[in-house]
Each structure stands twice: as structure tokens, then as C-alpha cells.
Amino acid sequence: MFRVQTLNQIAEKGLQVFSGERYEVGERMDHPDGILLRSYSLHQEEFSKDLKAIARAGAGVNNIPVERCTEKGIVVFNTPGANANAVKELIIASLIMSSRNIINGVSWTKNLEGEEVPQLVESGKKQFVGSEIAGKRLGVIGLGAIGALVANDALALGMDVIGYDPYISVETAWRLSTHVQRAFSLD
Template sequence: MTKVLIATDKPFAPAAVDSIRTVVEGAGYELVLLESYTDKADLLAAVADVDGMIIRSDKATREVIEAAKNLKVIVRAGAGYDNIDLEACTENGVVAMNTPGQNSNAVAELVFGMMVFLARNGFNGTSGFELRGKKIGIHAYGNVGRYVGGIAKGFGMEVYAFDPFVAKETIEADGVKVVDSVEELYSTCNYVSLHIPANDKTKKSINFDLLNRMPKGGVLVNTARKEVIDEEGLIKLMAARKDFAYISDIAPDCKDEIAAKFEGRFFFTPKKMGAQTAEANINAGIAGANQIVNCIEKGDETYRVNK
């Protein structure tokens, strides 16, 4: 019998697991669960005889992929997939997929939750400021970026975007102003919401020179990946500019230094929280299950991310 493994050190909500089970068992497959595991050996044992696999932030390393001798398809329930060794998947004939768009609204809402929290000084009773009338720049106008733009307009913000991979007409059709360069985006906007992937071109690309272009009172909002931030440059900027703040749903490696030096100018969630809603859990889980079934049964590789 075809086996599908859910391997999640941060488990799906029970309702999501139930929904995944309905899809998987409805296809005549067996569903196997590995939840809240702490030992990599448990993961290596669990993948030994499975045909499909759904993960969240779990690391699908080369060792994991090569231990999964029957694996045909692995799906990252979420947009980012830098936790999958794509080269190892390709070499071993494994289709790697993500589930784009399923977590987008959850991430976008978190962007504004953190922005309001910072703007109101952590709700400590002191006077803060409003988002209305401020300029927000969306760095990468994908699924999450579009949701951020829509919510920002509801707040009465001026919305700008930079994404060389999305047609200008597509962005403008959403009522968003397009800028010609990443430098122009940061120079223009009070807030920048970051949605770029972590790859060889983007890692440490958000650096001192770029952030220093932001107007007085600039705030960087990162719900992407911590690796895209040049942390040495970030520390340098926060030391040089007492008006600058950084908020993120994934704490940087230098979080202790930021906490010690820049009180009131940062906020980090205790773990990556963008997709942590019941709705996103269910949506991404169901999408992953359907993609596995369709890939195995029909050869559908619509959301394949490896070559």
C-alpha cells in the first residue's frame, strides 16, 4: 500500500490532520504520523518506506532524502522550501513541491499585527502613532505581498512595490504604485514588508546601505527568512539611527544584542508564526495531501520546485 508520512516537529492542528487523512485514505493510501519528534533518528526511520511526505519547517536534508528509498514526492506545507535539499531530491528522482498561497493571508495579517503592536509601543499605555497615511513598500509582490497590499489599503496607507519578476501592469491593477528599483522602494517608504526567498542572491542582501535609505522612523518588517538580513549591518544601522526599528516573526541570531541595546525598537515572535493559524494549517495541509495524490496518480507536478 502507498504510504504518506506527515513529519512535523511542530504538528499540524488536529483538524488539519483529520482533513489530510480524509484525502490520503480516500485515495486508498495509508497515512503515517511522526509528530513532535526530537531525534533525527526517528525521522530517518519513519521515511524508510514512504512514497509521499508532508513537512512544515522540518529539515529534509540529503540524509533524509537518501534514507527514503521509496519516496516519490515531498511537499513543504507552506511557501518557502529552503528546508528541502532540492539537489538531493533531483538526484534521487523525488519531486519537491510547496503549497504557494495557502498561508498567505495568515502571514499578511501577522505583518499588520506586529506593525500595530510596535506603533502602539507594545500597548504599554504611552502615546504611539497611526499607520494611516504612511507609505509601505512591499519587497516581492507574490501571494503574501498581494495580501499585504490589500490590507494596507484598508489601513489608508500608500502602497508601493518592487518585484522584477511580476509585470508592472499586474501590480498596478491592484492599485499599487510600482518603483523601478529596490533602492527606490527603501528610500520612499516608512515601512518595508519583506517577502523575498532565501537563496544565493538574496542572503544578506538587506544590508546597512539599503536600510539606511529609509526615511526617519523607518521600520523593516520581515516575515520572510532571517538569512536575507545582513545582521552585522542591521546592528550597525540600529546603533547609528535611533529612529529605526526592526520587527520579525523569526528572531535573528543577534537577537540578544538587539534586546540589550535597542529596547522598544524591535519585536520578535518566539518562533516563526506567519503560518500559525487554524485556517492556514488546514489549507496548507489539504493542499499538500492533494498534491501528493495527484502527483502519484496523475503525474501532476504543477508546484514542483526542483529541476
């Protein structure tokens, strides 16, 4: 049986790959065979001789001492793009919220009360008009898993999208809309 220690909250869907017959999964564990984490930093941690692999649920491995793991024969891997859609949705939501002045509008309405609310809303709503994002230009720096999704969805919302990525992969380029304009530099 393989022992897998989780050092951060890991989604249940992600843990389903570890069947109960072959794996023991838990937060507190001595001498694990594997470690599964998100943002927990391992730079100050000592590793047991039983440790075979460290998996980062997310992109990047800056919280894992890769060089030290390599010297000890510990395999390190990550899951880039696993949360790309969720991040893309937050970016698109932020674009819309900031252009439409939604946060200030919600805050303003919380202070309204009484029978005069309809009149107050009618006279005060003009201060929260904001602007539509359709027709606006969006620059996307980095067209990896997240950037390509943002660029494509921004196009679908009617935005003019310019993308910059000197290291774009062929796979990502195939997923990117042909309507994303290419920037050759950041200048």
C-alpha cells in the same frame, strides 16, 4: 495503499485530502511513499527506494535536498501562498501594534491595582498614544502572494503604499490594487 509520513505538525485540514481508503498517514513510518513536512530538514536524511514524492507545506524548499531528490527520481513540490492570509494578518497586526505602543501599554496596565487605577490610567495613558497608520507610507518589497495581500490591506487602512517586485507575475498583478504605487528600484 500509499504510505505518507509527516515530519512536522500538519493542520488537520491539510491531512483531509488523504482518505483512509487509499492512504496511511503517520509520523513514524518505514519506507514511506511520500513525505509531508513544513520546516524539518531532510539534508542529512537517507531516502528509501520506495519514496516517490516530498511535499513542503509552505513556500520554499530550502530544507529539502532537491538536487539529490532529482537524481533519485523523487518529485519535490511545495504549496506557496497556502498560509499567505495568516502571514498577512500577522504583518498588519505588527504594524498596528508597533505604531500604537500596545505592548508597552499592556505591560504598564498589568502593574496597576487598587482604587486609584482610574486616575493612574488617565494621567499615564498619554505615554502610550502612538500614531495612526492612516496616511503613513509603507514600502512592500516583493509582491507575491503575501506582499500583494499586505499592500492591498494597507491601502484599505489608509496607508500610502509603494511596491517593488521586478519579477511580479501577471496573476499577482491582477490581484494587486491599482492604487499601489510602483517602485522601479530599491534606490
